[in-house]
Amino acid sequence: MADSAHKIHARQVKAWFADKQILQGVDMAIPKNQVTAIIGPSGCGKSTFIRCINRMHELVDVARFEGEILLDEQDVYGSDVDPVLLRRRVGMVFQKPNPFPTMSIRDNVLAGLKMTGRLKKSEADAIVERSLGKAALWGEVKDRLKEPGGGLSGGQQQRLCIARSLAVDPEVLLMDEPCSALDPIATARIEDLLSDLRQNYTIVIVTHNMQQATRVSDKTAFFLHGELIEFGETDSLFTHPADSRTEDYITGKFG
Template structure:
Protein backbone atom coordinates (compact mmCIF):
# COMPACT_ATOMS: atom_id res chain seq x y z
CA UNK A 1 0.00 0.00 0.00
CA UNK A 2 1.36 3.40 -0.96
CA UNK A 3 1.01 6.42 1.27
CA UNK A 4 -1.71 7.83 -0.96
CA UNK A 5 -3.83 4.68 -1.01
CA UNK A 6 -7.16 4.63 0.78
CA UNK A 7 -7.08 2.17 3.67
CA UNK A 8 -10.22 0.47 2.38
CA UNK A 9 -11.87 0.08 -0.98
CA UNK A 10 -13.96 2.87 -2.49
CA UNK A 11 -17.49 3.33 -1.12
CA UNK A 12 -20.48 1.94 -2.94
CA UNK A 13 -22.61 4.09 -5.21
CA UNK A 14 -25.15 6.17 -3.33
CA UNK A 15 -28.76 4.97 -3.52
CA UNK A 16 -31.51 6.97 -5.16
CA UNK A 17 -33.70 9.29 -3.14
CA UNK A 18 -36.46 6.68 -2.79
CA UNK A 19 -34.18 3.80 -1.85
CA UNK A 20 -33.27 2.74 1.64
CA UNK A 21 -29.85 4.18 2.49
CA UNK A 22 -26.98 1.74 2.32
CA UNK A 23 -25.19 0.76 5.50
CA UNK A 24 -21.98 2.75 5.78
CA UNK A 25 -20.69 1.42 9.11
CA UNK A 26 -21.66 -2.03 10.39
CA UNK A 27 -20.81 -2.89 14.01
CA UNK A 28 -21.19 -6.44 15.30
CA UNK A 29 -20.56 -7.78 18.79
CA UNK A 30 -18.39 -4.86 19.87
CA UNK A 31 -16.82 -5.19 23.31
CA UNK A 32 -14.31 -2.67 24.66
CA UNK A 33 -12.16 -2.41 27.75
CA UNK A 34 -9.90 0.01 29.57
CA UNK A 35 -7.59 -2.39 31.33
CA UNK A 36 -9.87 -4.87 33.12
CA UNK A 37 -12.90 -2.55 33.09
CA UNK A 38 -15.33 -3.42 30.31
CA UNK A 39 -17.09 -0.34 28.96
CA UNK A 40 -18.98 -1.76 25.96
CA UNK A 41 -20.92 -5.01 25.88
CA UNK A 42 -21.89 -6.74 22.62
CA UNK A 43 -22.89 -3.63 20.71
CA UNK A 44 -24.27 -4.23 17.21
CA UNK A 45 -25.43 -1.34 15.05
CA UNK A 46 -25.85 -0.46 11.36
CA UNK A 47 -25.11 3.19 10.55
CA UNK A 48 -26.78 4.35 7.29
CA UNK A 49 -24.82 6.47 4.87
CA UNK A 50 -25.51 10.16 4.42
CA UNK A 51 -27.65 10.43 7.50
CA UNK A 52 -27.07 11.79 10.99
CA UNK A 53 -27.05 9.15 13.72
CA UNK A 54 -27.20 10.40 17.30
CA UNK A 55 -25.75 8.47 20.23
CA UNK A 56 -27.35 9.38 23.57
CA UNK A 57 -27.16 8.13 27.14
CA UNK A 58 -25.97 9.15 30.61
CA UNK A 59 -22.35 9.97 31.38
CA UNK A 60 -20.07 6.96 31.49
CA UNK A 61 -22.31 4.71 29.39
CA UNK A 62 -19.74 4.15 26.62
CA UNK A 63 -20.89 6.65 23.98
CA UNK A 64 -17.49 8.22 23.33
CA UNK A 65 -15.72 4.87 23.48
CA UNK A 66 -18.13 3.57 20.85
CA UNK A 67 -17.31 6.22 18.28
CA UNK A 68 -13.58 6.10 19.10
CA UNK A 69 -13.59 2.41 18.27
CA UNK A 70 -14.90 3.23 14.78
CA UNK A 71 -11.77 5.12 13.76
CA UNK A 72 -9.43 3.16 16.04
CA UNK A 73 -8.70 5.99 18.45
CA UNK A 74 -9.66 3.70 21.33
CA UNK A 75 -6.52 1.65 20.77
CA UNK A 76 -4.35 4.73 21.37
CA UNK A 77 -5.15 4.59 25.10
CA UNK A 78 -2.65 2.42 27.04
CA UNK A 79 -4.33 -0.78 28.17
CA UNK A 80 -7.38 -0.30 25.97
CA UNK A 81 -8.61 -3.09 23.71
CA UNK A 82 -11.67 -4.18 21.77
CA UNK A 83 -13.24 -7.31 20.35
CA UNK A 84 -15.83 -7.67 17.64
CA UNK A 85 -16.21 -6.40 14.09
CA UNK A 86 -16.47 -2.89 12.65
CA UNK A 87 -16.85 -2.61 8.89
CA UNK A 88 -16.66 0.47 6.70
CA UNK A 89 -18.28 -0.13 3.31
CA UNK A 90 -18.22 -3.85 4.07
CA UNK A 91 -14.54 -4.13 5.01
CA UNK A 92 -13.11 -4.71 8.48
CA UNK A 93 -11.29 -1.60 9.72
CA UNK A 94 -9.29 -3.68 12.20
CA UNK A 95 -7.75 -6.07 9.74
CA UNK A 96 -3.98 -6.13 9.89
CA UNK A 97 -3.14 -4.29 6.70
CA UNK A 98 -5.35 -1.27 7.42
CA UNK A 99 -3.26 1.79 8.26
CA UNK A 100 -5.04 3.54 11.17
CA UNK A 101 -3.75 6.95 10.03
CA UNK A 102 -5.29 6.51 6.60
CA UNK A 103 -8.46 5.09 8.16
CA UNK A 104 -8.82 8.31 10.14
CA UNK A 105 -8.68 10.21 6.88
CA UNK A 106 -11.89 8.47 5.89
CA UNK A 107 -13.40 8.58 9.37
CA UNK A 108 -12.75 12.04 10.77
CA UNK A 109 -13.33 13.24 14.33
CA UNK A 110 -14.55 16.53 15.78
CA UNK A 111 -13.97 16.74 19.52
CA UNK A 112 -15.94 18.19 22.40
CA UNK A 113 -13.73 21.23 22.90
CA UNK A 114 -12.59 23.25 19.88
CA UNK A 115 -8.92 22.43 19.39
CA UNK A 116 -7.36 24.49 16.58
CA UNK A 117 -3.58 24.25 16.59
CA UNK A 118 -2.50 27.42 18.46
CA UNK A 119 0.73 27.97 16.54
CA UNK A 120 -0.98 27.80 13.13
CA UNK A 121 -2.91 30.27 11.04
CA UNK A 122 -6.51 29.64 10.02
CA UNK A 123 -5.27 28.52 6.61
CA UNK A 124 -2.67 26.13 8.01
CA UNK A 125 -5.18 24.71 10.48
CA UNK A 126 -7.43 23.70 7.59
CA UNK A 127 -4.54 22.10 5.71
CA UNK A 128 -3.00 20.41 8.77
CA UNK A 129 -5.25 17.38 8.49
CA UNK A 130 -4.07 16.76 4.96
CA UNK A 131 -0.43 16.99 6.03
CA UNK A 132 -1.01 14.63 8.96
CA UNK A 133 -2.60 12.06 6.68
CA UNK A 134 0.12 12.48 4.06
CA UNK A 135 -2.10 13.99 1.38
CA UNK A 136 -0.44 15.97 -1.40
CA UNK A 137 -1.49 19.62 -1.41
CA UNK A 138 0.63 21.17 -4.16
CA UNK A 139 -0.87 24.17 -5.90
CA UNK A 140 -4.38 23.33 -4.74
CA UNK A 141 -4.01 24.64 -1.18
CA UNK A 142 -6.05 27.81 -1.63
CA UNK A 143 -8.90 25.96 -3.31
CA UNK A 144 -8.91 23.28 -0.60
CA UNK A 145 -9.00 25.91 2.15
CA UNK A 146 -11.85 27.83 0.54
CA UNK A 147 -13.89 24.70 -0.17
CA UNK A 148 -13.52 23.33 3.37
CA UNK A 149 -14.31 26.67 5.00
CA UNK A 150 -17.35 27.12 2.78
CA UNK A 151 -18.62 23.66 3.73
CA UNK A 152 -18.15 24.62 7.38
CA UNK A 153 -20.07 27.88 6.81
CA UNK A 154 -17.04 29.90 7.90
CA UNK A 155 -15.53 31.27 4.68
CA UNK A 156 -17.33 34.61 4.64
CA UNK A 157 -16.28 35.29 8.24
CA UNK A 158 -12.56 34.53 7.84
CA UNK A 159 -11.68 34.95 4.15
CA UNK A 160 -9.86 38.24 4.85
CA UNK A 161 -7.84 36.93 7.82
CA UNK A 162 -6.63 33.49 6.79
CA UNK A 163 -3.14 34.24 8.08
CA UNK A 164 -4.34 35.08 11.58
CA UNK A 165 -4.09 32.41 14.33
CA UNK A 166 -6.97 29.95 14.52
CA UNK A 167 -7.18 30.71 18.23
CA UNK A 168 -8.11 34.33 17.45
CA UNK A 169 -11.61 33.17 16.50
CA UNK A 170 -14.61 32.85 18.81
CA UNK A 171 -15.43 29.47 20.33
CA UNK A 172 -18.12 28.70 17.78
CA UNK A 173 -15.89 29.78 14.91
CA UNK A 174 -13.06 27.64 16.27
CA UNK A 175 -15.34 24.61 16.29
CA UNK A 176 -16.37 25.27 12.69
CA UNK A 177 -12.68 25.65 11.84
CA UNK A 178 -12.10 22.19 13.35
CA UNK A 179 -14.97 20.87 11.22
CA UNK A 180 -13.36 22.46 8.14
CA UNK A 181 -10.06 20.80 9.05
CA UNK A 182 -11.85 17.45 9.18
CA UNK A 183 -13.69 18.03 5.88
CA UNK A 184 -10.53 19.13 4.04
CA UNK A 185 -9.31 15.52 3.83
CA UNK A 186 -12.61 14.47 2.20
CA UNK A 187 -13.77 11.87 4.73
CA UNK A 188 -16.69 9.52 4.23
CA UNK A 189 -17.72 9.52 7.89
CA UNK A 190 -17.56 12.36 10.43
CA UNK A 191 -17.62 11.48 14.12
CA UNK A 192 -18.64 14.27 16.51
CA UNK A 193 -18.15 13.91 20.25
CA UNK A 194 -20.35 16.49 22.01
CA UNK A 195 -19.34 19.18 19.47
CA UNK A 196 -21.60 21.85 20.97
CA UNK A 197 -21.18 21.26 24.70
CA UNK A 198 -18.68 24.11 25.08
CA UNK A 199 -20.61 26.55 22.88
CA UNK A 200 -23.26 29.18 23.54
CA UNK A 201 -26.81 28.75 22.13
CA UNK A 202 -26.15 30.91 19.05
CA UNK A 203 -22.98 29.00 18.11
CA UNK A 204 -24.79 25.73 18.80
CA UNK A 205 -27.56 26.71 16.39
CA UNK A 206 -24.95 27.44 13.70
CA UNK A 207 -23.44 23.98 14.13
CA UNK A 208 -26.87 22.34 14.03
CA UNK A 209 -27.77 24.20 10.84
CA UNK A 210 -24.45 23.09 9.40
CA UNK A 211 -25.23 19.44 10.16
CA UNK A 212 -28.36 19.63 8.03
CA UNK A 213 -26.19 20.68 5.08
CA UNK A 214 -23.36 18.23 5.72
CA UNK A 215 -25.66 15.18 5.85
CA UNK A 216 -26.12 15.56 2.09
CA UNK A 217 -22.50 14.54 1.57
CA UNK A 218 -21.31 12.76 4.71
CA UNK A 219 -22.31 10.04 7.13
CA UNK A 220 -22.36 11.71 10.55
CA UNK A 221 -22.38 10.12 14.00
CA UNK A 222 -22.87 12.60 16.85
CA UNK A 223 -22.58 11.91 20.57
CA UNK A 224 -24.76 14.31 22.53
CA UNK A 225 -26.15 14.74 26.04
CA UNK A 226 -28.67 17.22 24.65
CA UNK A 227 -31.81 15.24 23.87
CA UNK A 228 -33.43 18.19 22.11
CA UNK A 229 -30.38 18.43 19.89
CA UNK A 230 -30.67 14.75 18.99
CA UNK A 231 -34.29 15.26 17.93
CA UNK A 232 -33.38 18.32 15.88
CA UNK A 233 -30.42 17.00 13.93
CA UNK A 234 -30.58 13.20 13.68
CA UNK A 235 -32.34 10.66 11.50
CA UNK A 236 -31.66 7.73 13.81
CA UNK A 237 -30.76 7.53 17.50
CA UNK A 238 -29.09 4.89 19.64
CA UNK A 239 -29.58 4.89 23.40
CA UNK A 240 -26.65 3.51 25.42
CA UNK A 241 -26.87 2.53 29.08
CA UNK A 242 -24.14 0.92 31.20
CA UNK A 243 -22.20 -0.02 28.09
CA UNK A 244 -25.09 -1.65 26.26
CA UNK A 245 -27.01 -0.45 23.22
CA UNK A 246 -30.50 -0.57 24.72
CA UNK A 247 -32.44 0.71 21.73
CA UNK A 248 -31.70 1.95 18.21
CA UNK A 249 -34.39 3.29 15.93
CA UNK A 250 -35.61 6.19 13.84
CA UNK A 251 -35.29 9.29 16.01
CA UNK A 252 -38.99 10.20 15.85
CA UNK A 253 -40.01 6.71 16.93
CA UNK A 254 -37.43 6.38 19.70
CA UNK A 255 -38.47 9.66 21.29
CA UNK A 256 -42.24 9.27 20.89
CA UNK A 257 -42.75 5.53 21.41
CA UNK A 258 -39.62 3.84 22.78
CA UNK A 259 -39.77 0.07 23.02
CA UNK A 260 -37.69 -0.24 26.19
CA UNK A 261 -38.68 1.14 29.59
CA UNK A 262 -35.12 2.28 30.26
CA UNK A 263 -35.20 4.46 27.15
CA UNK A 264 -38.50 5.99 28.22
CA UNK A 265 -37.19 6.68 31.72
CA UNK A 266 -34.09 8.38 30.31
CA UNK A 267 -35.79 10.60 27.75
CA UNK A 268 -38.45 11.64 30.29
CA UNK A 269 -35.78 12.67 32.80
CA UNK A 270 -36.26 9.97 35.43
CA UNK A 271 -32.50 9.45 35.43
CA UNK A 272 -29.46 10.72 33.56
Protein backbone atom coordinates in the same frame (compact mmCIF):
# COMPACT_ATOMS: atom_id res chain seq x y z
CA MET B 1 -23.77 -8.98 4.63
CA ALA B 2 -22.99 -5.31 4.19
CA ASP B 3 -25.64 -3.45 2.29
CA SER B 4 -25.44 -0.20 0.42
CA ALA B 5 -27.87 1.63 2.70
CA HIS B 6 -25.51 1.31 5.64
CA LYS B 7 -22.01 2.71 5.93
CA ILE B 8 -20.88 1.12 9.16
CA HIS B 9 -21.72 -2.24 10.68
CA ALA B 10 -20.70 -2.86 14.26
CA ARG B 11 -20.86 -6.42 15.52
CA GLN B 12 -20.43 -7.50 19.12
CA VAL B 13 -18.24 -4.51 19.86
CA LYS B 14 -16.66 -4.83 23.29
CA ALA B 15 -14.19 -2.36 24.74
CA TRP B 16 -12.20 -2.12 27.93
CA PHE B 17 -10.03 0.34 29.78
CA ALA B 18 -7.73 -1.91 31.79
CA ASP B 19 -10.13 -4.22 33.66
CA LYS B 20 -13.18 -2.04 33.29
CA GLN B 21 -15.46 -3.13 30.48
CA ILE B 22 -17.03 -0.11 28.81
CA LEU B 23 -18.92 -1.72 25.94
CA GLN B 24 -20.74 -4.99 26.49
CA GLY B 25 -21.21 -6.14 22.91
CA VAL B 26 -22.86 -3.56 20.69
CA ASP B 27 -24.49 -4.43 17.37
CA MET B 28 -25.43 -1.47 15.25
CA ALA B 29 -25.76 -0.60 11.56
CA ILE B 30 -25.21 3.07 10.83
CA PRO B 31 -27.02 4.40 7.75
CA LYS B 32 -25.13 6.10 4.96
CA ASN B 33 -25.54 9.84 4.36
CA GLN B 34 -27.67 10.31 7.42
CA VAL B 35 -27.11 11.77 10.84
CA THR B 36 -27.11 9.17 13.58
CA ALA B 37 -27.27 10.48 17.13
CA ILE B 38 -26.04 8.51 20.12
CA ILE B 39 -27.53 9.52 23.46
CA GLY B 40 -27.18 8.18 26.95
CA PRO B 41 -26.01 9.17 30.41
CA SER B 42 -22.36 9.89 31.21
CA GLY B 43 -20.21 6.79 31.26
CA CYS B 44 -22.57 4.73 29.10
CA GLY B 45 -19.86 4.13 26.50
CA LYS B 46 -21.17 6.32 23.71
CA SER B 47 -17.90 8.20 23.21
CA THR B 48 -15.89 5.01 23.50
CA PHE B 49 -18.10 3.46 20.82
CA ILE B 50 -17.39 6.13 18.22
CA ARG B 51 -13.71 6.15 19.16
CA CYS B 52 -13.67 2.45 18.28
CA ILE B 53 -14.92 3.27 14.80
CA ASN B 54 -11.81 5.29 13.85
CA ARG B 55 -9.54 3.32 16.15
CA MET B 56 -8.80 6.22 18.44
CA HIS B 57 -9.78 3.99 21.37
CA GLU B 58 -6.58 1.98 21.06
CA LEU B 59 -4.38 5.08 21.48
CA VAL B 60 -4.85 4.78 25.23
CA ASP B 61 -2.27 2.38 26.67
CA VAL B 62 -4.66 0.27 28.70
CA ALA B 63 -7.43 0.15 26.10
CA ARG B 64 -8.62 -3.16 24.61
CA PHE B 65 -11.11 -3.97 21.88
CA GLU B 66 -13.02 -7.00 20.71
CA GLY B 67 -15.54 -7.46 17.96
CA GLU B 68 -15.89 -6.34 14.38
CA ILE B 69 -16.56 -3.00 12.74
CA LEU B 70 -17.10 -2.90 9.00
CA LEU B 71 -16.66 0.30 7.05
CA ASP B 72 -18.42 -0.43 3.77
CA GLU B 73 -17.26 -4.02 3.49
CA GLN B 74 -13.86 -3.74 5.10
CA ASP B 75 -13.15 -4.77 8.67
CA VAL B 76 -11.43 -1.73 10.16
CA TYR B 77 -9.64 -3.99 12.64
CA GLY B 78 -8.35 -6.24 9.85
CA SER B 79 -4.62 -6.93 9.80
CA ASP B 80 -4.31 -5.14 6.46
CA VAL B 81 -5.78 -1.88 7.79
CA ASP B 82 -3.47 0.93 8.84
CA PRO B 83 -5.30 2.94 11.51
CA VAL B 84 -3.60 6.10 10.25
CA LEU B 85 -5.09 5.63 6.78
CA LEU B 86 -8.45 4.64 8.27
CA ARG B 87 -8.65 7.97 10.12
CA ARG B 88 -8.39 9.82 6.83
CA ARG B 89 -11.65 8.16 5.81
CA VAL B 90 -13.29 8.56 9.20
CA GLY B 91 -12.81 12.08 10.51
CA MET B 92 -13.46 13.23 14.04
CA VAL B 93 -14.57 16.42 15.75
CA PHE B 94 -13.95 16.58 19.48
CA GLN B 95 -15.77 17.84 22.52
CA LYS B 96 -13.46 20.77 23.07
CA PRO B 97 -12.48 22.81 20.03
CA ASN B 98 -8.81 21.97 19.46
CA PRO B 99 -7.40 24.06 16.62
CA PHE B 100 -3.61 23.80 16.42
CA PRO B 101 -2.42 26.84 18.38
CA THR B 102 0.75 27.45 16.41
CA MET B 103 -1.00 27.47 13.03
CA SER B 104 -2.96 30.14 11.20
CA ILE B 105 -6.61 29.61 10.25
CA ARG B 106 -5.50 28.64 6.77
CA ASP B 107 -2.81 26.25 7.99
CA ASN B 108 -5.28 24.66 10.39
CA VAL B 109 -7.54 23.80 7.48
CA LEU B 110 -4.63 22.41 5.51
CA ALA B 111 -3.02 20.67 8.50
CA GLY B 112 -4.39 17.21 7.72
CA LEU B 113 -3.25 17.31 4.11
CA LYS B 114 0.13 18.76 5.03
CA MET B 115 0.75 16.23 7.77
CA THR B 116 -0.08 13.39 5.45
CA GLY B 117 1.98 14.83 2.61
CA ARG B 118 -0.93 15.07 0.21
CA LEU B 119 -1.18 18.82 -0.30
CA LYS B 120 -0.74 20.15 -3.82
CA LYS B 121 0.22 23.81 -3.53
CA SER B 122 -1.89 24.78 -6.53
CA GLU B 123 -5.03 23.39 -4.90
CA ALA B 124 -4.46 24.81 -1.43
CA ASP B 125 -6.47 28.02 -1.85
CA ALA B 126 -9.42 26.18 -3.34
CA ILE B 127 -9.39 23.59 -0.57
CA VAL B 128 -9.27 26.27 2.12
CA GLU B 129 -12.21 28.13 0.62
CA ARG B 130 -14.26 25.00 -0.03
CA SER B 131 -13.68 23.48 3.41
CA LEU B 132 -14.35 26.70 5.30
CA GLY B 133 -17.40 27.21 3.09
CA LYS B 134 -18.79 23.79 3.98
CA ALA B 135 -18.24 24.57 7.65
CA ALA B 136 -20.10 27.91 7.23
CA LEU B 137 -17.04 29.83 8.36
CA TRP B 138 -15.63 31.25 5.12
CA GLY B 139 -17.52 34.53 5.26
CA GLU B 140 -16.33 35.26 8.78
CA VAL B 141 -12.64 34.50 8.31
CA LYS B 142 -11.85 35.03 4.65
CA ASP B 143 -10.08 38.33 5.37
CA ARG B 144 -7.95 36.98 8.19
CA LEU B 145 -6.79 33.57 7.08
CA LYS B 146 -3.27 34.32 8.26
CA GLU B 147 -4.35 34.95 11.84
CA PRO B 148 -3.98 32.22 14.48
CA GLY B 149 -6.85 29.77 14.78
CA GLY B 150 -6.79 30.16 18.56
CA GLY B 151 -7.94 33.76 18.22
CA LEU B 152 -11.42 32.78 17.03
CA SER B 153 -14.44 32.42 19.29
CA GLY B 154 -15.28 28.98 20.64
CA GLY B 155 -17.99 28.37 18.07
CA GLN B 156 -15.78 29.55 15.24
CA GLN B 157 -12.96 27.34 16.52
CA GLN B 158 -15.26 24.35 16.46
CA ARG B 159 -16.36 25.14 12.90
CA LEU B 160 -12.67 25.51 12.03
CA CYS B 161 -12.14 22.02 13.40
CA ILE B 162 -15.02 20.79 11.26
CA ALA B 163 -13.47 22.49 8.22
CA ARG B 164 -10.14 20.90 9.08
CA SER B 165 -11.78 17.47 9.16
CA LEU B 166 -13.62 18.06 5.89
CA ALA B 167 -10.44 19.18 4.13
CA VAL B 168 -9.03 15.66 4.20
CA ASP B 169 -12.20 14.52 2.43
CA PRO B 170 -13.49 11.83 4.80
CA GLU B 171 -16.49 9.60 4.18
CA VAL B 172 -17.62 9.51 7.78
CA LEU B 173 -17.59 12.30 10.33
CA LEU B 174 -17.65 11.32 14.00
CA MET B 175 -18.63 14.09 16.37
CA ASP B 176 -18.05 13.67 20.08
CA GLU B 177 -20.37 16.14 21.82
CA PRO B 178 -19.23 18.89 19.46
CA CYS B 179 -21.43 21.56 21.03
CA SER B 180 -20.95 20.85 24.70
CA ALA B 181 -18.47 23.71 25.10
CA LEU B 182 -20.46 26.17 22.99
CA ASP B 183 -23.18 28.73 23.64
CA PRO B 184 -26.69 28.27 22.16
CA ILE B 185 -26.09 30.50 19.14
CA ALA B 186 -22.87 28.74 18.19
CA THR B 187 -24.64 25.44 18.79
CA ALA B 188 -27.46 26.40 16.44
CA ARG B 189 -24.97 27.22 13.68
CA ILE B 190 -23.31 23.82 13.98
CA GLU B 191 -26.69 22.08 14.00
CA ASP B 192 -27.69 23.92 10.81
CA LEU B 193 -24.45 22.82 9.29
CA LEU B 194 -25.14 19.14 9.99
CA SER B 195 -28.25 19.07 7.84
CA ASP B 196 -26.18 20.32 4.89
CA LEU B 197 -23.28 17.97 5.51
CA ARG B 198 -25.36 14.80 5.63
CA GLN B 199 -25.85 14.91 1.88
CA ASN B 200 -22.21 14.01 1.39
CA TYR B 201 -21.11 12.47 4.64
CA THR B 202 -22.22 9.82 7.05
CA ILE B 203 -22.40 11.56 10.40
CA VAL B 204 -22.39 10.02 13.86
CA ILE B 205 -22.91 12.52 16.66
CA VAL B 206 -22.63 11.77 20.35
CA THR B 207 -24.68 14.19 22.38
CA HIS B 208 -25.77 14.81 25.91
CA ASN B 209 -28.55 16.97 24.72
CA MET B 210 -31.73 15.15 23.73
CA GLN B 211 -33.25 18.22 22.08
CA GLN B 212 -30.19 18.36 19.91
CA ALA B 213 -30.65 14.74 18.91
CA THR B 214 -34.25 15.40 17.88
CA ARG B 215 -33.23 18.49 15.91
CA VAL B 216 -30.32 17.08 13.94
CA SER B 217 -30.59 13.33 13.61
CA ASP B 218 -32.41 10.90 11.39
CA LYS B 219 -31.83 7.96 13.68
CA THR B 220 -31.05 7.82 17.36
CA ALA B 221 -29.35 5.18 19.47
CA PHE B 222 -29.74 5.01 23.22
CA PHE B 223 -26.79 3.57 25.15
CA LEU B 224 -26.90 2.51 28.78
CA HIS B 225 -24.15 0.78 30.79
CA GLY B 226 -22.25 -0.13 27.66
CA GLU B 227 -25.21 -1.66 25.87
CA LEU B 228 -27.28 -0.47 22.96
CA ILE B 229 -30.76 -0.39 24.44
CA GLU B 230 -32.71 0.98 21.55
CA PHE B 231 -31.98 2.20 18.05
CA GLY B 232 -34.51 3.58 15.63
CA GLU B 233 -35.92 6.53 13.74
CA THR B 234 -35.41 9.61 15.89
CA ASP B 235 -39.07 10.64 15.72
CA SER B 236 -40.41 7.32 16.87
CA LEU B 237 -37.72 6.74 19.49
CA PHE B 238 -38.59 9.96 21.24
CA THR B 239 -42.37 9.69 20.83
CA HIS B 240 -42.89 5.95 21.25
CA PRO B 241 -39.84 4.41 22.89
CA ALA B 242 -40.04 0.65 22.83
CA ASP B 243 -37.97 0.05 25.92
CA SER B 244 -38.98 1.31 29.35
CA ARG B 245 -35.37 2.33 30.11
CA THR B 246 -35.34 4.56 27.05
CA GLU B 247 -38.58 6.10 28.17
CA ASP B 248 -37.23 6.70 31.66
CA TYR B 249 -34.14 8.38 30.24
CA ILE B 250 -35.87 10.64 27.72
CA THR B 251 -38.52 11.66 30.22
CA GLY B 252 -35.79 12.65 32.62
CA LYS B 253 -36.24 9.99 35.28
CA PHE B 254 -32.44 9.54 35.42
CA GLY B 255 -29.27 10.60 33.69
